[in-house]
Amino acid sequence: MTEPAEPETFDVVVVGGGPAGATAATDLARMGRRVLLLDRNGRIKPCGGAVPPRLIRDFAIPDELIVARIRSARMISPAEKRVDMPVGDGFVGMVDREHFDPWLRRRASLAGAEQRNGTFERVSREAGTTRVHYRADGAEHRVRARLVMGADGASSPVGRAEIPGHAGMRQVFAYHEIVRRPESGGDYEGSRCDVFYQGKLSPDFYAWIFPHGDTISVGTGSAHKGFSLRSAIRALRASTGLDAGVTVRREGAPLPLKPLKRWDNGRDVLLTGDAAGIVAPASGEGIYYAMLGGRLAAEAADAFLRTGDARALAQARRRFMKLHGRVFLILRMMQWVWYRNDGLRERFVSICRDKDVQQLTWDAYMNKELVRAKPAAHARIFFKDLAHLFRWVSP
Incomplete structure (x- = not known):
């Protein structure tokens, strides 16, 4: 296949077609943006679902x-x-995920995003123009993009190439x-x-x-x-x-295990989903957070495309952490405290018998909001946690 003299131009090239990338591509296409959704064919992520x-x-x-x-x-x-x-x-x-992810990608295509099977290789820049290079059908292809969105997993090639510190995630x-x-x-x-x-x-x-x-x-x-x-x-x-x-x-x-401190390069790259580190500690829950991250990334990308101000890209992380940063911190602390050995795990499971723990856990999980209206229940849970942690009670 011969490449055209002038590569195609897209507003956004989204690399990765999982829940985060497909959601971002759908939302951007619905906003009227020209979107290329680039995904590796046949990859299914391990996930409880x-x-x-x-x-x-x-x-x-x-x-x-x-x-x-x-x-x-x-x-x-x-x-x-x-x-x-x-x-x-x-x-x-x-x-x-074998059926869920392809459905999300089809929805993105129906919204107007162009989907292609290919493997991201690199980003290059020349005379103020950003190009995405990818491999498909045994050949290298390239397209121009105003923004590259990396939604390509925890080991994101986009993130490792473009976001300092990503390789140390x-x-x-x-x-x-x-x-x-x-x-x-x-x-x-x-x-x-x-x-x-x-x-x-x-x-x-x-x-x-x-x-x-x-x-x-x-x-x-x-x-x-x-x-x-x-x-x-x-x-x-x-x-x-x-x-x-x-x-x-x-x-x-x-x-x-933890959201990255920065999701964009301040210029023309923005990460979301696992590539940005947004999987809940302790539980490993990722689908909801990936799709929300994709939506917030799409809104930040649209603001960047409208204004040309790269500072708009940072709003994706800022808004996500405002919504869920506290939950992630609590879950990370919980994992550090209770998952260290079998003695502590035994006590953790014992705590789960408590009706206050059960109700607040399900309320928070089902609605993705911390329950603030029950201070007495929170206080009881706090003291029960302390009692188990310091072994004042039997598991």
Whole structure:
């Protein structure tokens, strides 16, 4: 294929077609911007797939993408103690990224974004013009862009090339296996998420069994490079009877542990999603935050394109952290306090029996807002946390 003498020009080239990139591309196209959505074909991110009602509502997700409706979560301690946390009214939706992400990309295309399969290679600049170079069909291609948006994962090639300090982003590696639901047996329920806080399954995170209708996501994660995630999943499947299910696919990828201090280069590059580090600590939740990050990035990009002022790009991070920075800080502290060893994990699961903890946890998760209207409940939780942390009570 011969490149044209003058490359095509886009307002924004979005690199990465996951929830963040596809949402940003959709919103920008709806704003009337000319958008190229560049994505690697066939990549599926390992993900439990939980989506709160807030996401389903805010991003107009149709019912057919919800493969399961979760009514409770079960926490399993190192000593195999089980604590059930009913959702109450409503449900937590589950999606399968194999189908969810392509649907988001199709929505972006229907909104007017141009989608191409290709691998980002580099950004070059010449005479004030920004060019994006990518490889597709065995050849290098290039297009011009007023803005490059990196939504290409925790190890973002865009971020590593363009944002100082990105290569030093702390990460946890996640791995899961999608398993066909066994015809009989198996310790799981189709409307319950199981979360295992056990050092043998993850020394610093957790393992999970999340139902997806006809299939099940069985996964874990760890920042410890010497820990065998595959062995942990093999043991978890064997102990729960899920080794009888056929393995549909296996997926692994890094997840960021903390939002980057800067998401833009002050010129012509802006990051969002995992590339910007917006995955919730402790829980690893990323879909809602990725889609919100994509939306905020699109709005910042539109402001930059309207004004030509690169300072507008910083509003994406500023607005996100104003909304969720406090939640991320609390979750990061919680992970540091409770995930360090099995003794603390045992106490953490014990705390989850508390009805105040359960109600405030679900209220915050379902609506993505800290509950401020119940100061007495917050105070009770604080003192119960202290009692368990200093071992004044038995787990």
